[in-house]
Amino acid sequence: MKMKSKQSLRRRIAGAFILMAFILCSFFSLASYVAVEMAEAKLIDHNLDKLTNQIIGQYLSKQEYELPPDMNFYVDDDIPETFRKLPNGTHEIEIGETRFHVVVRTMNAHRFALSDDTTDFEDTELLIFSAVTAGFFASMLLSVLLGLTSSKLIIAPVTALAEAVERNDEPSKLPSLDTPNEIGTLARAFAKRTDQLQHFLADERLFTGDVSHELRTPLTIVLGAAELLKVQLAESPEQLAVAERIRRVAAEAAERVGALLLLSQSPETLGGSQLSLTHLIEREIERCQQLLGDKPVQIVFEDAGDVWVYARTELAGVAIGNLLRNACQYTEQGTVKIVLTPQQLTIEDNGPGIPENVRERLFERFVRGKENPYVGSGLGLAIVKRVADHLAWKIEHEAPENGGSRFILTFPAN
Incomplete structure (x- = not known):
């Protein structure tokens, strides 16, 4: 009977392989996500905050300032309605299909807002996350296939040994006997133990058969003597009953000895x-x-x-x-x-x-x-x-x- 239990060794090996792959893939996916978020915070939020302070300083000192592409600077009433409700700080908002990083400041009775169109960056970020997700599922699928294949190859010698033992093969015919690894050690231990058991059973059957055979001869003599006594004591009812009892007990003993002799044989x-x-x-x-x-x-x-x-x-x-x-x-x-x-x-x-x-x-x-x-x-x-x-x-x-x-x-x- 093949091992089909959920707790079979093959399933456990495959499960351990898949679990390890899941943990590793999850770790690398999480690391990728954290790396992208840190890059966003460093490249966009930090630089945008630094640039905002610089432009506000130039504005208050009435110096000319130049904005990079995709950036807009607003002061007081020029701030768009969407940005006015935002508290001081850095924010991510989406207007239609366009995504902005907005820094809002209040300084010297003025309210300032600097916006940066980060749609391209967010699209790139989404593409990276999609690639990481696809890689995660592809890696898990590959780990399932590798886990099942590897576990089958690893467990094959054990399965062959188990099937040979279940078929009651001869100890010398067990697989992996010459293999110099743990499976070979197990096979040799099985072969040695099976050989010992077979010798023990053979000795037990020989002993039972010999004892039964040796007991049958004296019992046959007792039975014959009891029959002879019955004939000789036919005119003495009391002694005849004793002879009959001896004959009956001897017959029962002979029957039991015959049964023991049968038990020493194989049921087949x-x-x-x-x-x-x-x-x-x-x-x-x-x-x-x-x-x-x-x-x-x-x-x-x-x-x-x-x-x-x-x-x-x-x-x-x-x-x-x-x-x-x-x-x-x-x-x-x-x-x-x-x-x-x-x-x-x-x-x-x-x-x-x-x-x-x-x-x-x-x-x-x-x-x-x-x-x-x-x-x-x-x-x-x-x-x-x-x-x-x-x-x-x-x-x-x-x-x-x-x-x-x-x-x-x-x-x-x-």
Whole structure:
């Protein structure tokens, strides 16, 4: 799956590139604006103020003065109506399409006004600002294109490595293994870690398979001996019941060992067949009756007819049997309720429930509720979760409001 999130590394790199370009373009645009305004203040306002003082001095001393082109000097009543309302100081005004800088002074009971037609300068200033604005947007557009292109090139090795890891490629086939940079270091670390995990999983499967194989031989002998005892003790009902119990327990153990052997295999190689969950659950209920003993606990089974799923009988029996045995073991009185539909299986009890501090890690190995009087090995639910994953089932836990536990196994569509 390709990274399309807004927080993807490629988007972040492109975003950082564009943000940097925006800051730089904004800085240079602002600097250009300030430079033009300072030039205007220095070249026009300052010089116009200086020239005004000079001409007023010449006027008061009755000397002749000469005005530069585009400038006009007014005294008292000669001042145009538009300029008369202006206070003392330097002003920028616009009359029609003509723009003026006007300096107004009051000196020796006279009012003076010096105007300068700055239309050409203002047009030039506007042209400069337009060029700066166009350059800003052009630079931003270019930065977006460069940012997207550069980020794609930069992130390409990381994307290729992520896709190879997601495809579960062989460690030796990961890209960038020989690259002498950070991507190469990451690729080599991935390859090393993947190789270690593969060896660990292979060792675990070999161990599980070897143990299961070695246990099956003595269990077969026990089963054979139990069958022989049944024949020999046919006329002794009490001893016959003991022999039958030995045979049944050995058969169950052999079935569990067979399931462990299946768990050591890859889910793709398991195969399976259509299995009647109704009959399987009824068998597991019969087995769990022995756990209840004299406890005032009733097992209630509600089904929607005969429900069939595609699975291995051994694995389904391990998952359902573990859940049902837990419910019977932890319930001192009340009801263990089983509800089976074509979509899911629900097993609910009114026992002490599961402590909140272990719910998040409920399906991890060796997780147990210490305050519970029935402390097991912490492997039962972990095995159920592993079986569910092998069968493509989904297992969930809920805490009913009235206490107890509720486990839900959801089956994939056949």
